[in-house]
Amino acid sequence: MVSGNSASSSSLSMKSDEDIVNNNNNLRVLVVDDSPMIRKLHDMYLKKFGLKVQVAENGKQAVDLFHFGASFDLILMDKEMPIMDGEEATKELRTMGVTSMIVGVTSLDSPNEKQAFMEAGLDYFFTKPLTTDNISFILQELNKKNNKN
């Protein structure tokens, strides 16, 4: 499991934009964050990559979506949320047998808290704010994972 940090962002190159969008057309992403601002921001970043995005305001909404039969290739999970936080939601999803890639995106400072969040079942962890480089990395890993299955 790898943890990332905020890398300097680079714009998508004009040549590869269309290819990137076409490759990602079938990937579904769930953004779980209690901040409307962060949901809007991540939604926009992800749509630039051609991804289909749904949002949830807290961990319980995310878990409920899976209970009702929804499926996603990628979940971007915030840590600090009301009702059910990201750590608890991640544990719950893994207990349910959810194998989607789960990426923690948070502004946690404490290494212990980061460790605990990773151990809940994250595949990767990034510090806010998410950048286009982070998303490129995540999508590369997701495509590798999908090609293996």
Next chain:
Amino acid sequence: MNIVNQLQRQFLDYSTSLHREGFVDEQFTQLQKLQDENSPDFVVEVVSLFFEDCEKLINNMASALEQTQGVDFKQVDASVHQLKGSSSSIGAMRVRNACIAFRSFCEAQNRDGCLRCLQQVTHEYSLLKNKLQTLFRLEQQIIAAGGSIPGAD
């Protein structure tokens, strides 16, 4: 120089000054690059949500620090931490830096220090709000004059 060129020049100079004076950083530029013809008001919408966040969190901090029975510094810190995260996400550098200083006073459980930091955070937020509202007004003037925003694809 016609009116559109003048306004565009003003916009670029103002934008540069915001970066130079540390109000915004590269993250804000990334936000501007995300805006396109399908979402022409994206930056204004995100910034508006950020301002709503700021006001709510600043009020929370103020309430928590006013408690005469004893200040819950964890509660104050939680709000400061959230504001630090939001301000990082949109590139509001000076607000973010004010939050970093604030957190150390929360950790030290220093009420007077926290109150000074709250003043500083509130001040930085007000300044940023004015600056960005001016920037957005310049954008509107350029568009009204039939021009395009410099740097927009």
